[in-house]
Amino acid sequence: MAEAFEQAALALTAVITDPGAVRPLERIDLGCEAPDDELLLAEWLNALVYEMATRRMLFSRFAVRLEGTRLAGEAWGETVDVARHHPAVEVKGATYTTLRVAQEGAGWLAQTVVDV
Amino acid sequence: MELDLFEKRSDYEWEIPRQGAMRVPAVIYASESLLRDMDRKVVEQAVNVAALPGIVKASYAMPDAHWGYGFPIGGVAAFDAEDGGVVSAGGVGFDISCGVRCLHTDLRREDILKVQQPLAHELARAIPAGIGSTGEIRLGEKEMDAMLAGGAAWAVQRGWGEEADLERIEEHGQMKHAAPGNVSARAKKRQRDEMGTLGSGNHYLEIQEVTEVFDAGIAAAYGLVQGDIVLMIHCGSRGLGHQIGTEYLKRMAMSAAQNGIHLPDRELACAPIQSQVGQEYLGAMRAAINCALANRQILTHLVREVFRRMLPQARLPLLYDVSHNTCKVEEHRVDGGTRKLYVHRKGATRAFGPGHADVPAAFRDAGQPVLIGGSMGTGSYVLAGTRESEALAFSSACHGAGRAMSRRQALETWQGRQVVDDLAARGILVTSPSMRGVAEEAPGAYKDVSAVVDAADAAGLARKVARVEPLVCIKG
Numbered sequence: 001m002a003e004a005f006e007q008a009a010l011a012l013t014a015v016i017t018d019p020g021a022v023r024p025l026e027r028i029d030l031g032c033e034a035p036d037d038e039l040l041l042a043e044w045l046n047a048l049v050y051e052m053a054t055r056r057m058l059f060s061r062f063a064v065r066l067e068g069t070r071l072a073g074e075a076w077g078e079t080v081d082v083a084r085h086h087p088a089v090e091v092k093g094a095t096y097t098t099l100r101v102a103q104e105g106a107g108w109l110a111q112t113v114v115d116v
Numbered sequence: 117m118e119l120d121l122f123e124k125r126s127d128y129e130w131e132i133p134r135q136g137a138m139r140v141p142a143v144i145y146a147s148e149s150l151l152r153d154m155d156r157k158v159v160e161q162a163v164n165v166a167a168l169p170g171i172v173k174a175s176y177a178m179p180d181a182h183w184g185y186g187f188p189i190g191g192v193a194a195f196d197a198e199d200g201g202v203v204s205a206g207g208v209g210f211d212i213s214c215g216v217r218c219l220h221t222d223l224r225r226e227d228i229l230k231v232q233q234p235l236a237h238e239l240a241r242a243i244p245a246g247i248g249s250t251g252e253i254r255l256g257e258k259e260m261d262a263m264l265a266g267g268a269a270w271a272v273q274r275g276w277g278e279e280a281d282l283e284r285i286e287e288h289g290q291m292k293h294a295a296p297g298n299v300s301a302r303a304k305k306r307q308r309d310e311m312g313t314l315g316s317g318n319h320y321l322e323i324q325e326v327t328e329v330f331d332a333g334i335a336a337a338y339g340l341v342q343g344d345i346v347l348m349i350h351c352g353s354r355g356l357g358h359q360i361g362t363e364y365l366k367r368m369a370m371s372a373a374q375n376g377i378h379l380p381d382r383e384l385a386c387a388p389i390q391s392q393v394g395q396e397y398l399g400a401m402r403a404a405i406n407c408a409l410a411n412r413q414i415l416t417h418l419v420r421e422v423f424r425r426m427l428p429q430a431r432l433p434l435l436y437d438v439s440h441n442t443c444k445v446e447e448h449r450v451d452g453g454t455r456k457l458y459v460h461r462k463g464a465t466r467a468f469g470p471g472h473a474d475v476p477a478a479f480r481d482a483g484q485p486v487l488i489g490g491s492m493g494t495g496s497y498v499l500a501g502t503r504e505s506e507a508l509a510f511s512s513a514c515h516g517a518g519r520a521m522s523r524r525q526a527l528e529t530w531q532g533r534q535v536v537d538d539l540a541a542r543g544i545l546v547t548s549p550s551m552r553g554v555a556e557e558a559p560g561a562y563k564d565v566s567a568v569v570d571a572a573d574a575a576g577l578a579r580k581v582a583r584v585e586p587l588v589c590i591k592g
Contacts, residue, residue, distance in 0.1 A: 015523075016247065017552070034366075035370065038382070039366065039369065039370075039382075042366070043366070046362050049358075049362075050302060050306065050359065053306050053355050053358075054305055054306055054308075054355075056247075056248045056250075079248075080247055080248035082246060082247070082248060082549045082550065085247075086549075086550045086551055086552045086553070087246065087247035087248065087316070087549075087550055087552075087553070088316070088317075088523070088527075088550050088552040088553040088555075088556050089247075089316050089317040089523070089553065089556065090247050090315060090316040090317060092210040092211055092358035092361070092362075093210045093358050093359075093361060093362040093365075094362075095185035095186075095206070095210075095365070095383060096185065096186075096206075096365065096369060096381075096382040096383040096385065097184075097185035097186070097383045099382060099383070113185060115185065115209070115210045115211075115358075116317050116523070
């Protein structure tokens with residue numbers, strides 16, 4: 001599940017820019033908490049949205065550790081460079097529309113719709 | 117979408133009768149062709165909204181409706197607090213009080229064409245746009261709270277605009293009963309560098325020409341004549357509104373059960389109006405409305421400064437400012453009586469008809485101006501509120517074209533540079549910090565705004581007054 005959360009974070013960046021163009025130069029630590037896995041996914045994405053907005057950064061590498069209802073995460077990225085990143089949209093927040101976290105076969109699914 | 121889901125009330129009114137958990141019917145205003153092209157999820161969401169506690173009359177969707185989160189975008193729903201009614205963060209949207217402002221100039225096309233390139237360049241320099249951009253205004257804690265309580269009136273007091281602007285803004289530029297104390301430190305921090313910024317995505321500033329007048333009488337009341345140049349600004353409450361939406365969506369989802377609300381889906385998160393979280397949200401949401409009004413006011417000032425340098429003879433009075441993501445307390449006629457209702461409009465514009473006390477005196481006989489933003493290549497519209505809209509959808513109309521294609525599809529279909537070149541060949545100058553953003557916002561990615569506006573007009577939601585077409589577009 002932690003890996004699915006990391007991939008969801010990468011997908012979040014892909015909405016804005018090509019994650020391959022974002023250099024993992026600086027690491028930030030963040031944590032969040034929610035009563036269940038699905039709200040925790042939305043919280044994790046919203047924590048990243050907040051960091052992107054207030055630090056004016058984009059992230060391309062993520063590490064997530066889950067302990068019960070708590071998430072401790074790390075994100076690596078760099079300051080937005082408009083000329084290089086061509087950021088298309090600003091993500092306003094993660095919604096609860098189609099929000100789902102579930103084990104499917106050998107893997108995990110983590111999905112939601114973000115508002116841009 | 118299949119039409120057999122609906123009972124057809126008229127060529128532009130389609131109803132899903134009350135069934136299952138629905139407390140009221142769901143009504144979509146659209147032409148047959150717009151309805152066929154609508155996503156089925158619009159109906160699912162309108163039906164889900166119809167099941168929420170305290171909803172009055174019907175759950176409505178406007179002709180530009182597309183699927184959103186919880187409520188459809190283009191959704192209108194009114195709730196009665198006395199009847200257990202709810203307020204919903206998803207029913208307002210994350211970009212609280214996103215809206216359109218129109219400035220009316222005394223310029224003509226030739227005046228703009230003489231300076232089109234340098235004017236676009238100077239506007240793009242003066243208006244911070246796109247991701248990572250910051251404004252020059254930094255608000256300390258006290259000033260932030262003053263802004264959240266004062267809205268555009270605060271901005272005018274600080275020198276960003278003119279007193280006369282305020283009467284041309286909904287709520288006279290200041291949403292009452294805002295509670296800055298209900299806005300978190302995180303939301304305020306997110307706004308710290310974002311006052312006077314345009315944002316990104318579908319936000320823009322355009323210089324437009326009035327190319328067609330449909331109702332000469334109302335146009336005259338608004339001061340609009342064919343060939344006039346106007347400016348439209350589309351943006352909202354920036355990071356502050358987004359953060360408030362995010363935080364209260366979670367609080368509403370988590371408190372629903374203890375408030376006795378059964379949510380068929382979490383995306384419908386809401387709280388009773390009379391609950392603590394409901395009241396706190398309303399105070400914070402109103403503060404975000406003030407943030408949006410202040411932001412559009414500051415942008416107006418920045419635009420006027422550029423014109424003062426480039427076209428010093430020009431005057432740019434405010435025609436009107438509308439918000440299209442709000443929940444407002446209004447009085448409406450229901451079943452022969454007057455009720456105080458909490459009207460959610462998400463991607464829908466308030467459209468008060470002639471004679472309404474909240475319409476500025478200068479327009480009172482004509483009805484409230486309704487500003488509809490189109491895509492950058494097609495044009496936008498000025499409409500007027502009608503008397504019949506009160507009975508149709510609590511005096512509401514559409515807000516824009518609505519997307520016809522996902523951003524990914526658009527990116528696969530168009531190149532940003534090509535879109536800019538094609539529009540330049542048609543005399544429309546586009547500037548943007550992101551060519552990918554331009555591709556995602558290509559005119560072809562949107563529904564035909566004319567079809568949407570025609571449907572709103574034919575349904576009686578608002579009356580077509582004028583069409584405007586862009587000459588310069590500063591994209592976020």
